[in-house]
Structures are given as structure tokens and as C-alpha cells.
Amino acid sequence: MLRINNLYAGYDKLQILFDLNIEAPGKGITVIVGPNGAGKTTLLCSIMGIAKVFSGEILYEDLPIKGELTHNLARKGISYVPQMGNVFAELSVMDNLKMAGYLMPGEEAKIKAESMTDIFPVLKKFINRKAGTLSGGERRMLAIAMGLMKNPKLMLLDELSTDLAPIIAEKVMMEVSRLRDELGITILMVEQMAKRALEIGDTAYLMVSGEVRFTGKADDLLHETELCSMYLGIKPEEQDIASIEESSLEGSE
Ligand SMILES: Nc1ncnc2c1ncn2[C@@H]1O[C@H](COP(=O)(O)OP(=O)(O)OP(=O)(O)O)[C@@H](O)[C@H]1O
Numbered sequence: 001m002l003r004i005n006n007l008y009a010g011y012d013k014l015q016i017l018f019d020l021n022i023e024a025p026g027k028g029i030t031v032i033v034g035p036n037g038a039g040k041t042t043l044l045c046s047i048m049g050i051a052k053v054f055s056g057e058i059l060y061e062d063l064p065i066k067g068e069l070t071h072n073l074a075r076k077g078i079s080y081v082p083q084m085g086n087v088f089a090e091l092s093v094m095d096n097l098k099m100a101g102y103l104m105p106g107e108e109a110k111i112k113a114e115s116m117t118d119i120f121p122v123l124k125k126f127i128n129r130k131a132g133t134l135s136g137g138e139r140r141m142l143a144i145a146m147g148l149m150k151n152p153k154l155m156l157l158d159e160l161s162t163d164l165a166p167i168i169a170e171k172v173m174m175e176v177s178r179l180r181d182e183l184g185i186t187i188l189m190v191e192q193m194a195k196r197a198l199e200i201g202d203t204a205y206l207m208v209s210g211e212v213r214f215t216g217k218a219d220d221l222l223h224e225t226e227l228c229s230m231y232l233g234i235k236p237e238e239q240d241i242a243s244i245e246e247s248s249l250e251g252s253e
């Protein structure tokens with residue numbers, strides 16, 4: 001669905017990304033992990049036409065999208081949920097949703113916004129409250145729902161779990177797998193909560209200092225002990241638990 005070939009990108013004259021080759025296959029979850037400052041957000045910004053692409057190709061459904069304006073990308077079915085500040089605090093939850101559906105006629109946006117409460121029942125309770133009064137987890141659900149308002153085929157999600165308590169972050173992760181499993185949406189997701197993201201992900205890339213250091217199955221990256229402990233803060237004992245759980249599952253089949 002999305003393919004990035006030999007991408008060099010950054011800001012003004014500052015080069016941040018070097019020769020990235022990344023693919024997000026249709027209806028799968030592709031996870032980008034890596035330490036702070038690795039260039040993960042810059043990658044998403046390059047796709048969305050926010051950062052500067054120096055060279056390379058960005059193909060969406062086999063057509064080049066490099067240099068296209070953000071609202072054109074939204075029309076084509078690409079939805080971006082940024083890392084921070086992604087809801088309008090002074091507006092109600094309903095108005096945030098309607099705002100996100102600005103590409104649709106008013107009545108259609110309203111119906112679509114109401115349908116979001118079927119996908120995220122938690123939003124129903126808060127539909128008339130100001131978004132600024134929501135908890136971190138509720139706000140993240142609203143941000144995903146706002147991304148869904150545009151009927152995306154591809155969603156770019158930047159660190160949805162940041163600053164959330166582990167149990168709430170887990171809920172958000174489960175919602176992301178539902179987007180793939182129930183709505184068939186292709187996901188390209190940047191995550192700090194690397195272990196959990198790799199568990200729900202299909203394909204994974206490890207980025208370090210603007211370069212890709214690992215490309216492969218998400219599960220395979222989870223078993224790369226050295227890379228996991230050096231760059232992702234996943235300790236070997238946690239990996240052991242993952243392997244033990246896996247082998248006991250295999251044994252029970
Ligand atoms: N607008 C900008 N202008 C100049 N440099 C920037 C800009 N935005 C980010 N950078 C720099 O680009 C580098 C990569 O930043 P980026 O935000 O892409 O990293 P990241 O992998 O998303 O990190 P984090 O995990 O902390 O979110 C950093 O050195 C950062 O300071």
C-alpha cells in the first residue's frame with residue numbers, strides 16, 4: 001500500500017533521514033521503533049508533506065505522492081494522527097469529530113461522527129464535553145476516531161501510548177489491532193512502547209540515527225536480543241517470557 005524507496009529527508013538544509021527503504025503492506029500493522037531522536041516522526045512528516053524530502057520515492061497504491069499537500073493526501077485516504085496536540089481542547093468531543101470530517105458535507109459529517117461512538121463506545125459518555133477535560137487515554141481514542149472520520153485506507157499513528165498508564169496504553173494498542181482486524185485499515189505506527197507494539201505488529205523497522213537498522217517480521221525483531229536491549233530497552237528476561245509464552249502456546253495446540 002505504501003512504499004518508500006531510498007528516502008533522504010529533513011528540515012531546511014538539515015538532513016535527518018538517510019536512504020530509508022520502508023514498506024507498509026495493505027491491511028497489516030507496520031511498526032517503526034527506535035530511540036528518541038531517531039527520526040521516526042520525521043519519517044511520518046515526510047510522508048505527509050510536512051518535512052522536506054531531498055530525494056527518494058514515496059509511493060501510495062503504486063503512485064508517487066511526494067510533495068502533495070496534506071489535505072490532498074487526506075482525500076486519497078491517508079490519515080495522520082500526530083504525536084502531540086491532536087485534539088482541540090476548547091471544542092466538544094462531537095465538534096472535534098465534525099471538524100475532522102471537514103471534507104464531508106455537514107450532515108454526513110454529523111452521521112459519521114455519531115457512528116464513531118459505535119466504534120469507540122467510551123466516547124459516547126463524553127460526546128458533549130470539552131475535549132480538554134478528557135483523560136490522556138480518552139483523548140488518544142478521540143484522536144484515533146478523528147483520524148477515522150476521513151474513511152482512511154492508511155493510518156499513520158505517532159506514539160499513541162506516550163504518557164499513558166500501562167493499562168490504558170494496552171487498551172489503545174488493542175484498539176489499533178481492531179482497526180486492522182475489523183476495519184481492514186493499513187497501519188504505519190511509530191511506538192515507544194516497543195515490546196507491545198511488536199507483539200501486535202506484522203512488519204517492523206528499527207530506526208537508529210536516521211537509518212534503518214532492522215527490517216523484518218515484528219516477531220523476529222522481538223527475538224533480536226542485542227538490538228532490543230541496546231535500542232529499545234527490552235530486557236532479555238522480558239524476551240524470555242515472550243518466548244516461554246509462545247512455546248507453551250505452541251505446546252497446547
Ligand atoms: N522542525 C524541525 N527542525 C529541525 N530539526 C528537527 C525538527 N523536528 C525534529 N528535528 C530533529 O530531527 C531529529 C529527529 O527527530 P524526530 O522527532 O523525527 O525523532 P523521533 O524518532 O520521532 O524521536 P521521539 O522518539 O523522541 O519522538 C532530532 O534530532 C530533532 O531534533
Ligand SMILES: [Mg+2]
Pocket residue numbers: 040041042083158159
Ligand atoms: Mg517522535
